[in-house]
Amino acid sequence: MKKRDKSTSTAKAELARLIAPVAGRLRLAGLLAAVSELLWAAQSALVALAIGGLLAPPVLLPIWEAALGFMALMGLRAALDAAAQALASRGATRLVSTERQALISAAARLDARASGLTPAELASLAGEKLALLGPFAARYTPAEMRSRIVPLALILMTLPFSWIAVLIFLIALPLIPIFMALVGIAAQEASEKQMAQMGTLNGALVDRIAAVTDLRLIGAETRAGNDLANVFERLRARTMKVLAVAFLSSTVLELFSALGVALVAIYVGFNLLGEIPWGSWGAPLSPEAGIFLLMIAPTVFQPMRDLSAAWHDRASALAVATDLAAAKETLAREGTLLGYGTPEKPLPPATLRWAGLALRPAPNAAPIRFADGAIAPGEAVALSGPSGAGKTTLLAALAGLIRPDEGAILWGETELNDANADDIRAAMGWLPQAPQFIAAPLAEAITLGREGDLNAALKAAQAEDIIAALPEGLATPLGDIGGGVSGGEARRLMLARAHHAQAAMILADEPTADLDADTAQAVMAGLMGLKAKGAALLISSHDPAVLAACDRVITLEAGGLQ
Incomplete structure (x- = not known):
């Protein structure tokens, strides 16, 4: 009572x-x-x-x-x-x-x-x-x-x-x-x-x-x-x-x-x-x-x-x-992400660095301490390691989606904080393992209201055949989880979004997981196309083909980066 x-x-x-x-x-x-x-x-x-x-x-x-x-x-x-x-x-x-x-x-x-x-x-x-x-x-x-x-x-x-x-x-x-x-x-x-x-x-x-x-x-x-x-x-x-x-x-x-x-x-x-x-x-x-x-x-x-x-x-x-x-x-x-979610002008390309970083994979979990690292513009770096080593957590932190418990993340000489997180994120392309779209016609879900060559972006991501197969083409609404297309097709559409935005840094979490060999190859080709345009790639993956395609590999063990 x-x-x-x-x-x-x-x-x-x-x-x-x-x-x-x-x-x-x-x-x-x-x-x-x-x-x-x-x-x-x-x-x-x-x-x-x-x-x-x-x-x-x-x-x-x-x-x-x-x-x-x-x-x-x-x-x-x-x-x-x-x-x-x-x-x-x-x-x-x-x-x-x-x-x-x-x-x-x-x-x-x-x-x-x-x-x-x-x-x-x-x-x-x-x-x-x-x-x-x-x-x-x-x-x-x-x-x-x-x-x-x-x-x-x-x-x-x-x-x-x-x-x-x-x-x-x-x-x-x-x-x-x-x-x-x-x-x-x-x-x-x-x-x-x-x-x-x-x-x-x-x-x-x-x-x-x-x-x-x-x-x-x-x-x-x-x-x-x-x-x-x-x-x-x-x-x-x-x-x-x-x-x-x-x-x-x-x-x-x-x-x-x-x-x-x-x-x-x-x-x-x-x-x-x-x-x-x-x-x-x-x-x-x-x-x-x-x-x-x-x-x-x-x-x-x-x-x-x-x-x-x-x-x-x-x-x-x-x-x-x-x-x-x-x-x-x-x-x-619950913790809050950095920034305020407002549209901002992307910062120019720069080296992404982190130092003394400690992150909790869950609110009440013990923190994982990471060795210092950096990724230069135009470089492709793979994150490798067993499940639970902190790959996804690190990617989220670098995008300002998790507040670090310790340490600093820098875009060039600019330290990531609430005041500039939206500017830094505007320069990034985020490819989560589970595709996410806005609930809008596909053209808007890819361009997000930005100016640019949509057809060129679709071609670079090898996504033209996906659009042709949809009942209403670019006017087709997919919903927030990409309903109506397969997982591999959804990832290629997210790649098209990154190509259209001309992102300076791409953070990709297991982009080829659960895909057949041909689809995985198409996704990697789209990522490498971004690298060819000068974008930096940081890819979390267990796939040997992905690791081999990158310039270098950062291996995470149970205790963090080694």
């Missing part, structure tokens, strides 16, 4: 922090909506005066004057409601977009070792989960403010006419927040389980998509499909649980509202008939007073009814806030 109370307290604090930047806008939206709702009392008074005069002359207000006043107030209320909804909607949109951008920006700056938040978890949180903050901000927050203003104001308007009606309101109204709080415990628990199941579904879906080729090869498509269907079914069950709690809360709270309104209607009716002569300050209610009380009674309960209808939005928002706080804590523990 204490653990849950602490979790709830953390979620409320995080939710308050999330709302703070747009709280003023949401409060104004709630105030405008409250004023609009209170104008119903004026409309009710106009109707009561007009109809009451017809029931018991003299006529205090002609029908046509009451109708004109009623329509004018209706127009004013419509304008206030539209303004309130626009403010709340803009506030909710800003809240979601701001938090989504902050989350994605923080995740994008994680270094190459980060492992605490999977892409599926990030996508689920930044996508459908954060979107649930919108209804909370747009509906629940203004409704909460209305519930503090409107019922009290209308009760004070009721007091001069009948103390018994006030008593009915004061008894029935507090029951609503009491049951809202009780239902809220179940609602938050159901929402938290739904959030967790969303993350599970995203992770399962990403895993199945990534392994679709292997699943086909081993004939496990049906089993994988069934497993995914089971995950979908569990999410459906969780979602239905959330909806069941929401409908239950609305039903219970509607019951109390209906009972309160019914009791006021019964009292007014019997008082007007003379059967209940008490409760109206010694004199029977006038027809005008009775009609007025009947018309405003539902409005006394309406803000609470709206608040109860949006109560599950609060429960969902608290669950999202819990996940978001946990994600931010995880991201804060």
Whole structure:
């Protein structure tokens, strides 16, 4: 129980922090909506005066004057409601977009070792989960403010006419927040389980998509499909649980509202008939007073009814806030890459050197110490050694994707740091073992918006036949992992990207791994074509053919560079 109370307290604090930047806008939206709702009392008074005069002359207000006043107030209320909804909607949109951008920006700056938040978890949180903050901000927050203003104001308007009606309101109204709080415990628990199941579904879906080729090869498509269907079914069950709690809360709270309104209607009716002569300050209610009380009674309960209808939005928002706080804590523990990810002008070619370098292959692992090294422009150097010796870690550090624990990395005489990392990376071409592209048409994924001869780059990478085989050619969107082409073809397309960028330094991690001999030869030819243009190559590889093609080999043992 204490653990849950602490979790709830953390979620409320995080939710308050999330709302703070747009709280003023949401409060104004709630105030405008409250004023609009209170104008119903004026409309009710106009109707009561007009109809009451017809029931018991003299006529205090002609029908046509009451109708004109009623329509004018209706127009004013419509304008206030539209303004309130626009403010709340803009506030909710800003809240979601701001938090989504902050989350994605923080995740994008994680270094190459980060492992605490999977892409599926990030996508689920930044996508459908954060979107649930919108209804909370747009509906629940203004409704909460209305519930503090409107019922009290209308009760004070009721007091001069009948103390018994006030008593009915004061008894029935507090029951609503009491049951809202009780239902809220179940609602938050159901929402938290739904959030967790969303993350599970995203992770399962990403895993199945990534392994679709292997699943086909081993004939496990049906089993994988069934497993995914089971995950979908569990999410459906969780979602239905959330909806069941929401409908239950609305039903219970509607019951109390209906009972309160019914009791006021019964009292007014019997008082007007003379059967209940008490409760109206010694004199029977006038027809005008009775009609007025009947018309405003539902409005006394309406803000609470709206608040109860949006109560599950609060429960969902608290669950999202819990996940978001946990994600931010995880991201804060991870290291960040050097630089700020902004487009910069590449530095001119220079020797890449490192000295006294110590790197951790994982955040909590022991550091690997590397001997000093350097690569000159136009030189091809291979990194060799057993798995786990630090080849990939070194490449990532040289690109500024991992912060060194000790030592310095220099581009010429410029030491790599946050201020110049983007300039240095702009002069590099990065070929990871797992190809990566931006989710855009292939032409844009290769050029990245740079000017240059795309056809010449494709020819240099021997990738022209790949483009010809694609259904839409260069307009084909591949997705971020190169869907629609083989691994070897994806690497040749990454080579085309490096040729087009005219990178001064190429960092390649196992570029020929898992490729057949012909494809591996084509990839190496593309790399050597870059060397012929003056680019420096640093290639991590176990392939004897790659090692033989390089000018020299740096061998890594268990303790680092030797």
